[in-house]
Amino acid sequence: MQTTVAVNRPEVARQVAAYLLNIEAIQLRPDQPFKWSSGWNSPIYCDNRLALSFPEVRTFIKNALAGAIKSHFPAVELIAGVATAGIAQGALVADVLHLPYAYVRPEPKKHGMGNQIEGRVLAGQKVVVLEDLISTGGSSLKVVDVLREAGVEVLGMISIFTYGFSIADENFKQKGVELVSLSNYDCLLTEALKLDYIESSQLETLSKWREDPGSWGA
Numbered sequence: 059m060q061t062t063v064a065v066n067r068p069e070v071a072r073q074v075a076a077y078l079l080n081i082e083a084i085q086l087r088p089d090q091p092f093k094w095s096s097g098w099n100s101p102i103y104c105d106n107r108l109a110l111s112f113p114e115v116r117t118f119i120k121n122a123l124a125g126a127i128k129s130h131f132p133a134v135e136l137i138a139g140v141a142t143a144g145i146a147q148g149a150l151v152a153d154v155l156h157l158p159y160a161y162v163r164p165e166p167k168k169h170g171m172g173n174q175i176e177g178r179v180l181a182g183q184k185v186v187v188l189e190d191l192i193s194t195g196g197s198s199l200k201v202v203d204v205l206r207e208a209g210v211e212v213l214g215m216i217s218i219f220t221y222g223f224s225i226a227d228e229n230f231k232q233k234g235v236e237l238v239s240l241s242n243y244d245c246l247l248t249e250a251l252k253l254d255y256i257e258s259s260q261l262e263t264l265s266k267w268r269e270d271p272g273s274w275g276a
Contacts, residue, residue, distance in 0.1 A: 068245070070122050070240060070241075071240060071241040071242065071245040072241075072245060072248075072249055073118065074118075074119065074122065074218065074219070074240045074241040075241045075245050075246045075248075075249040075250075076249050076253065077109070077112075077115045077118065077119070078104070078106065078109070078115075078218075078219065078241070078246075079246070079249060079250060079253060079255055080253075081108055081109065081111075081112050081115055082108065083104065083105050083106050083107075083108040083109055084102065084103070084104045084105075084219075084246065085102070085103045086101060086102055086250055086255055086256055086260075086264070087101055087102075087103075088101040088256070088260045088263050088264050088267075089260075091275050098271050098272055098274070099274055099275035100267065100271065100274075100275075101263065101264055101267050101274075101275075102221075102243075102246075102264075102267075104191055104219060106143065106147075106190040106191055106218045106219060107143050107146075107190065109218070110146055110147075116150070119147070119218060119240070120147065120150040120151050120154055121154065122240050123147065123151045123188065123216055123218070123240065124151050124154040124155050126216055126238055126240065127151065127155065127186050127216055128155070130214065130216075130236070130238050131184075131186045131213040131214055131216075131238075133184050133213060134155070134157065134184055134185070134186045134213055135157065135158070135183045135184045135185070136152075136157060136158045136159070136160065136179065136183045136184070136185045136186075136210070137151055137152040137155065137157050137158070137159050137160075137185070137186055137188055138159075138160050138161060138162055138175075138177075138179070138185050138186070138187050138188065138201070138205060139159070139160075139161035139162070139187075139188050140161070140162060140187060140188065140189045140190075140197075140198055140201050141161055141162060141163045141164060143189075143190040143191065144161070144187075144188050144189045144190050145161045147188060147190055147218070148161060148188040149161075151188060158177070158178065159177060160175055160176060160177025160178065160179050161175075161176050161177065162174060162175050162176075162187075162201040162204050162205065163175075163176065164197070164200075174204055175204065175205070175208060179205070179208055179210055180209075180210070181208070181209030181210065182209065182210065182211065183210045183211065184210070184211050184213050185205055185210045185211065185212050185213065186212075186213050186214055186215070186216060187201055187202060187205070187212060187214070187215040187216070188215070188216055188217075189201075189215060189216070189217040189218075190217060190218050190219070191217060191218065191219050191220070192215075192217045192219070192220040192221065192226055192237065192239060193221055193223065193226065194223060194225050194226050194229060195225075195226040195229040195230055195237070196229065198215060198217075199229055199230070199233050199235065202215070202233060202235055212235060213236075214235060214236035214237065214238060215230075215235055215236070215237050215238070216237075216238045216239070216240075217237065217238075217239045217240070218239070218240050218241070219239060219240065219241050219242065219246075220237070220239040220241075220242050220243070221242075221243045221268060221271075222242045222243045222244065222268065223268065223271065243268055247261060247264055247265070
């Protein structure tokens with residue numbers, strides 16, 4: 059199953075990429091790589107939570123997410139955010155769509171009611187999961203498992219940005235989950251070059267990273 063650019067509108071993908079670059083939510087450093095928690099060396103670092111601090115960007119993204127959900131998952135009855143980065147964005151989008159909202163923790167609380175799902179979720183509800191960023195998809199798809207165990211129907215997942223790793227495509231395919239993303243790595247590189255965030259000579263190494271991120275820069 060392939061990742062879909064929301065609402066088949068490439069102008070949305072371009073604008074989201076440009077916004078994330080302009081507010082430095084995405085930084086590109088092919089010559090001074092970042093180190094991910096997985097141990098991977100990476101020429102890119104993405105923190106979409108920064109978008110919440112910029113009203114123009116925040117509004118554009120929430121409306122784009124809401125529009126994509128209406129287009130791809132019109133039967134949706136509830137929005138479920140992925141903790142922690144998807145919590146705020148999910149609440150914003152649920153408000154735009156006038157839908158119930160919940161969020162899912164990485165693991166159950168160790169006190170109180172021991173909830174892993176926060177909010178009212180009913181068996182049989184049609185749910186769209188909202189995530190801010192997709193890398194391999196592993197942690198995001200664990201949320202799908204939790205929701206399915208609660209008896210809901212997961213229509214699909216929507217994210218702000220995806221790296222477009224082949225392993226993520228395979229993981230989503232195996233779980234039978236449709237993924238829709240507002241923007242992606244290919245679009246980002248195009249915008250970064252156009253806006254002079256990178257030079258054409260850096261495109262090759264940036265493209266090679268996505269092909270084999272585990273060994274890139276080792």
